[in-house]
Amino acid sequence: MRTKVLPSLLCAGLIAATGLSAASPALAATHATASGAPPAPPAASASTASAASAAADGVREKLERIPGLTVVSVADKDGFPFYTLTLAQPVDHRAPGGGTFQQRFTLWHKAETAPVVHYTGGYGLSSGTREITTLLGANQVSVEHRYFNTSRPSAVDWDDLNVWQQASDEHAIVQALKSLYTAKWIGTGASKGGMTQVYHERFYPGDLDAVVAYVAPNDANNRDDSVYENFFKTVGTQECRAALEAVQREMLVRRDAMLARFEATSKEQGLTFAYLGSADRAFEFSVLDQVWNFWQSGTYTDCPTVPDAEKATDDELYRWSVNHGLSIYADQGNGAEGSGPYYRQAAAQLGWADLKFKHLRDVRKYPDIYQPNSVLPTDMRTTYDGRVMKDVDRWVSTRGERMMFVYGQNDPWSAEQFKPSKNDSHLYVAPDTNHGALISKLTPAERAEAQATVKRWAGQ
Template identity: 70%
Template sequence: MRTKVLPALFCAGLIATTGVLAGNAASAAPRGSSAVAQDATVREKLEKIPGLRIVSETQKEGRPFFTLMLRQPVDHDRPWRGSFEQQFTLWHKAETAPVVHYTGGYTLSSSTREITRLLDANQVSVEHRFFGKSVPAGRTDWSKLTIQQQAADEHNIVRALKRIYPAKWLGTGASKGGMTQTYHERFYPEDLDAVVAYVAPNDADNRDDRVYDEFFATVGTAECRTALDAVQREMLVRRETIRPLFEATSKEQGLTFRQLGSTDRAYEFSVLDQVWNFWQSGSAADCPTVPDAKKATDRELYDWSLGHGLSIYSDADAGPEGTGPYYRQAAAQLGWADLKFKHLRDVRNHPDIYQPNSLLAADMRTRYSGWDAKDVDRWVNKKGQRMMFVYGQNDPWSAERYRPSKRDSHLYVAPDTNHGALISKLTPEQRAEAEATVKRWAGVK
């Protein structure tokens, strides 16, 4: 859950957590003769890859930038049962340069990644299956939206492009994209030379989420935590007078709540997520702005909350064309944080609501299986090699993290940082160490 800001992540490149530059690819800048010759060679090689279609070719920072589609099986175990085209982009620097393979975990984002800049690398950015334009025609078989199927998609892309780029390949991604990259490494460990995953949640045991409650009992200062809990509680105590403000905002934005079942259920769901979102996207510097819950008016509480974590979950957001595919994955394999909300128990109307199936249409709902998450967790901890995980100290998603093996793998926590943790936000000593490791893995001095 908590993906009203995961969609906020999703909307900004998952969302700008590891992006250094938005990097608009379209540019009319003329090319020199040498660039044209090299570009033609790369294009010709791309055109020879079976199942690959060049959608467009532009320029990004003076280098060729391709939008591509690769034909993929809907079911890699039964490839004869239909196919779809998966969208991805290629920012070409040089055939001899390293390749950064980026997964955002949602729709396509081609923003320049932190390690792409560090290595002056080529960058391949992949849209997740069943998001955006990477969707089969007709009725979607949601049972094929699995971590194994997406890993196989990425394996096909890497295998195809290694015909052109024989140098080192490093995988990267943030949040759900970091998870996606970790799954790829688990199932196809020979594809990539190393992985750098940012703020990648690891809900290895979906039945035991005590670590999240412990996080909210210790993050920030006691004064800030108490003030946030008081605002969250007061939003439910005064639901009869504040909910109409929520309804007015929803009407103004054309939002509906058929999947959640009622406006009251939608309102409660949004309030439950409020403190999580505060810490995911904000910081301790926002604590002085928290209003006095008892003294603030309904309007003051509502307006402050809208700007500090109260996100409205609607049918459009959680539908098949929005972030519904993420909620389906969470309900099926990824898991979710099931918080206790002890300070809200007596003011909740809908104790069953806080889980991803609540946000899904009936044909997308499913049962959870925890086997896959446990398997990946064990593999990363025991067998993973050349894996780096970067987390944020004040990020709720970073509370339950991967613990990499001792096989040339590393874990870093950026101090006083939220879901936007980066290598550049580590302490100077750790930053130097991490950057040196990434360069070593890439074979770059």
Template identity: 70%
Template sequence: MRRSAIPASLLAALLTGSAAVPAAAAETPSGAASDIGERLAALPGVEVVSVADKGGFPLYTLTFTQPVDHSDPSKGTFEQRLTLWHKSTGAPVVFYTGGYALASGTREITTLLDANQISVEHRFFGSSRPEQVDWKDLTVWQEATDEHRIVDTLRTLYGAKWLGTGASKGGMTQVYHERFYPDDLDAVVAYVAPNDAVNSDDHGYEDFFRTVGTPECRAALDDVQREMLVRRAAMLPRFEATATAKGYTFENLGSTDRAYEFAVLDQVWNFWQSKSPENCPTIPDAATATDDELYTWSLANGLSIYADQRQGPAGNGPYYHQAATQLGWAGLKFKHLRDVRRYPDLYQPNSVLPEEMRGRHQPLPMLDVSQWVTTRGRQMMFLYGQNDPWSAEKFTPGKFDSHLYVAPDTNHNTLLPRLTAEDRAEAEATIRRWAAS
């Protein structure tokens, strides 16, 4: 994470006696944006696709040429999408990964620091993919290397501090980048980033669902989830009608019945991910609710539909491939549903994927990253939500100016203002210190 004050490209040129002052060094102290587009276009691998105004500053849409396989350049290239919100070459840079398709919304630490923001689309999501995808090339190291090349190139224009950030899978992506290229960034602020270090050990998730909220709320949710399977015969036609209205099919899962059971299994997780204890009074009484009341409430409170159209290559399929092969997943036991489930091996990411995207789990990458964060990570900050199931298995930061905060009574939408006043003040002061020149 710590870097030389001299960019690597300039250092190499100095050592060979052929150094030229990079364009950024010749910019006026004000960091004017008048020629930034030309300077971006002159960088190797960068193409300026478009420019728009955002808050009085230029927002550039760019592509960056990447090898399909960084260990074998002969396999060809693809264009990775990114955006750059340019304030000044002298301002800090917030390097944001959403973890999925391109997202360019302003991050809160960008506002906190009045920083530039670079937002990167994850490889093989959205349009950042080759025409023919070999899913074996979708790994945490490959994406970290994508980002390393982007940082290495754009640092020639932006010489101030760089802070990586992202939430959920985006936060995980920043952690992986940091693990493989610790000299790229000056700090990382990761929000609600799960750490499934040992995929077969899910006691953290099981403990979460035994303790989150109140006993009454937990019992009510479990009763609704169970009743949805008890009343399968009545609910399945409603589920089929919902899917048909949206044009959904379930070839990957194998049948509508399997898709329905998968959706019900995920229902309580999804409730806590996006809801809060204040929503508990809306939970219907499973014993007295009509079929329509039960289904309508469930559809609005966690019953997600895992269809081919949403989980294939053009949707969230790349995420489920990563979960199946490296990131891991929560293999919950659902003890209260054992006698009403039909498909005991259903609840795992390969179930929702087409055959060509499925893969075998590799246990070492996540264990390696987890241990590295604890023993060698520097200037890393992790923010989690107390009521967020994704926050149940956390990274454990080490002793090198790294920090962990848990926002009370908060779900997967954890932000700095949701910390306690004391924790927020401390976290923001740390971020400002990391960004200071």
């Protein structure tokens, strides 16, 4: 059901579903690997630390003068001040006089004259150093998406969780901080975070000087999933694809034996399945996601580990699946406090991959289960409206300027891509790479070209 987080349903950097042994691998979306956290630089000297402390005091004073902004804390990160902040945001930007909530974000300050990397992971707050930040020696602002974690009002109207409202949140943050930072602003994010930056650029094109979006899916036509179907017909080798499909099928052929193990794992982790309806339904949903998750988080080098589906014992088949893409979608991970806001967005606007699974038709029991509403509590379910996605797709391909898209060759989320315009915009595909594609993983020539472009956009 590709909903865009780490496990296939999720997209890019969150905790997509509740993993069998930990977090689900495919759905969520902008984790450290996808966003490119580099090694930490050397510790600052005493003189540098003293200068950083003085800078922190001056910047804090300016931050505290911004209306609606609260400095929650300040710490040191690699010799530079690191602020945790909140900004009072309207629940509905169409009615700014109504209720508000505190949106959480961080600021890693290097210099007021340095460029600013504006980042969102598309989920909860993630402040790891981005690839672009290191490349440019930039300041970095990291924003928590509305209605995730603490960035939510006490009473939630899920209709206010949409791409325009979040773009308006980010617009407010950028405009507030431009009183301090007048150099170039570069937006970035991976997976759902990359999508979020694209939507920000579409609705507020004057905020950012450029956007670098990693592995950002573009489901402009939610009814047509042929691109995803073709991806699974061509990714890797024919032998690997056949072996993965055989394992996926055998999991359902041996449903009774596998379900017993699935239920035992779920009991150990205290997981329940009220949203999906039963452990059996959750098991089938998880099996449907298995191959997607294998390619999203693994690589072609994992292909030799795929067992012979017919010869493997029940325990061998289950253990391999748990370690290679089988993720449990349970109530504990998919409600309002977990990945639910993402699934709500997928069901309402972002779309999902409704794959056909032709090789599983005679062993499936729930043909309509593979869609985001299935994993949501009743009060969060909704109907899909694809008008905004079509508009964004058209705008990016015709009017977008200074936009860069980086995709992974073997990443399912990279199958449906944005098509950049001819207005100083670019698309790259990192060879033999999954959902963790980065500029640094491009071929040497393309890497140099992309880095030079980003630096030019940043005025360097």
